[in-house]
Amino acid sequence: MKPRSTIANILxxxxxxxxxxxxxxxxxxxxxxxxxxxxxxxxxxQKYYPExxxxxxxxxxxxxxxxxxxxxxxxFCIIVLGWSVEGAFALLLAILAILFVWFFRTxxxxxxxxxxxxxxxxxxxxQAPQGGEQGSA
Numbered sequence: 001m002k003p004r005s006t007i008a009n010i011l012x013x014x015x016x017x018x019x020x021x022x023x024x025x026x027x028x029x030x031x032x033x034x035x036x037x038x039x040x041x042x043x044x045x046q047k048y049y050p051e052x053x054x055x056x057x058x059x060x061x062x063x064x065x066x067x068x069x070x071x072x073x074x075x076f077c078i079i080v081l082g083w084s085v086e087g088a089f090a091l092l093l094a095i096l097a098i099l100f101v102w103f104f105r106t107x108x109x110x111x112x113x114x115x116x117x118x119x120x121x122x123x124x125x126x127q128a129p130q131g132g133e134q135g136s137a
Contacts (some may be wrong), residue, residue: 010113011109012040014083015119017118017119018044018046018111020043021046023105023108023109024037024038027036028101029102034105037108046116058110061107062106062107065106066103070092073091073092075094077091082100111113
């Protein structure tokens with residue numbers, strides 16, 4: 001299998017190892033179990049929680065992504081469209097209410113993609129060693 005773009009896999013919330021399994025059980029806009037991730041990939045078995053507190057850094061990524069999005073949107077509405085500050089922030093709140101779960105999931109997807117690499121044989125049933133697991137001597 002030819003690897004897909006990392007950015008495409010992050011935005012599609014796919015497993016970084018096999019690029020086929022989903023990181024989340026439901027779609028980003030379903031709001032049914034919006035923050036629940038399975039313990040591992042249903043296709044290749046990659047662990048989605050390699051250690052306690054693994055996604056702590058994803059919280060900072062989510063904050064940065066949301067901040068830049070908010071600054072850009074409000075700045076565009078005020079400077080380019082000539083809206084009032086109140087109108088720009090009302091639009092921002094409405095959009096963030098809809099996109100909050102997507103930002104959360106995308107930051108987690110980006111975080112796991114930074115540490116887990118694509119394995120072309122992972123989806124073929126060959127269980128290659130997963131990050132941090134080694135045989136005992």
